[in-house]
Amino acid sequence: MLNEIPAKAHMSDKSIIHEYVSPEIxxxxxxxxxxxxxxxDIHIGADCEVENTAFxxxxxxxxxxxxxxxxxxYVNHINVSPYLLALSIKAWPKETSSLVRxxxxxxxxxxxxxxxxxxxxxxxxxxxxxxxxxxxxxxxDDNDAALLRFSESVLRLKLLMIYERILIxxxxxxxxxxxxxxxxxxxxxxxxxxxDPAFTVLTEAKEHRLEFADLYFELGLNKEASNEELLKLASxxxxxxxxxxVNTKDRGRNLNTLNL
Numbered sequence: 709m710l711n712e713i714p715a716k717a718h719m720s721d722k723s724i725i726h727e728y729v730s731p732e733i734x735x736x737x738x739x740x741x742x743x744x745x746x747x748x749d750i751h752i753g754a755d756c757e758v759e760n761t762a763f764x765x766x767x768x769x770x771x772x773x774x775x776x777x778x779x780x781x782y783v784n785h786i787n788v789s790p791y792l793l794a795l796s797i798k799a800w801p802k803e804t805s806s807l808v809r810x811x812x813x814x815x816x817x818x819x820x821x822x823x824x825x826x827x828x829x830x831x832x833x834x835x836x837x838x839x840x841x842x843x844x845x846x847x848x849d850d851n852d853a854a855l856l857r858f859s860e861s862v863l864r865l866k867l868l869m870i871y872e873r874i875l876i877x878x879x880x881x882x883x884x885x886x887x888x889x890x891x892x893x894x895x896x897x898x899x900x901x902x903x904d905p906a907f908t909v910l911t912e913a914k915e916h917r918l919e920f921a922d923l924y925f926e927l928g929l930n931k932e933a934s935n936e937e938l939l940k941l942a943s944x945x946x947x948x949x950x951x952x953x954v955n956t957k958d959r960g961r962n963l964n965t966l967n968l
C-alpha cells in the first residue's frame with residue numbers, strides 16, 4: 709500500500725538520521741524503523757497510526773515530532789515535547805501506538821504519562837532484561853555486567869523523563885501541571901538517586917543538559933551534595949562546572965581551592 713510503511717521496511721537502516729514521513733502515509737508498521745540506531749529525529753503526521761515496536765532499538769532517537777496534516781512544511785510539531793515522547797517510547801516500546809495517538813492532545817498525554825510513570829518508577833531497574841544465552845559458567849560474568857549496564861541505562865532514562873516532565877509542567881502550569889502527589893514522587897525518586905546518577909545524567913542529556921541543570925539547582929538538589937562531589941561528577945563539562953560555581957552554597961569560599 710502506498711499510504712503505509714510496512715513492517716520492517718527500514719529495519720536496521722543505519723543511513724537514516726533525520727526522517728520526514730509524508731502526510732500521505734497513514735500507518736507505520738511494527739519494527740518499521742527498528743534498529744535504526746543513527747536516527748535522531750522523525751516527523752510524523754498527527755493522524756498517522758504507528759504500530760508498537762516501530763522504533764524498537766532506535767537508541768539515538770531523541771525527538772518524535774507530530775505535525776498537523778495541514779502543515780505543508782511537515783516541521784512544526786503540535787506535541788508539546790517531542791523529546792518526552794521519544795523517551796516514553798524507549799521506556800514503553802510496546803505502548804508506542806497509544807503513546808503516539810494521545811500525544812497530539814498534550815493535556816491527555818501528560819495525564820496518561822504521569823499514571824504510567826508512577827508505576828514505572830516502582831519497577832526494579834532490572835525489569836525487562838534479557839540475559840545472554842548461557843553456554844557455560846564463563847557466561848555468568850558477561851550476564852552480570854550486561855545486567856548492570858541495563859539497570860543503569862533504565863535509571864538514567866527514568867531521571868531524564870522526570871526532569872523533562874517537570875519542565876513541561878512549568879511551561880504551562882494551568883494545563884500541564886503535575887498533581888502534588890505525583891510531583892512529590894518525582895522529587896523523592898530524584899533525591900534517592902542524588903547526586904549520582906541524578907547529577908551525572910545531566911552530562912548525558914545533550915542539548916537539554918543546561919535546562920535540566922538549571923532545574924537541578926532550582927530544586928535545591930545541590931544542597932544535598934558537596935561542591936567538590938558535583939565538580940567531580942561534572943568532569944570536563946565546563947558549562948556544568950560553571951553552573952556549580954554560580955550556585956555554590958559556599959559563596960564566601962575561595963573558589964581557587966576547588967581545583968578547576
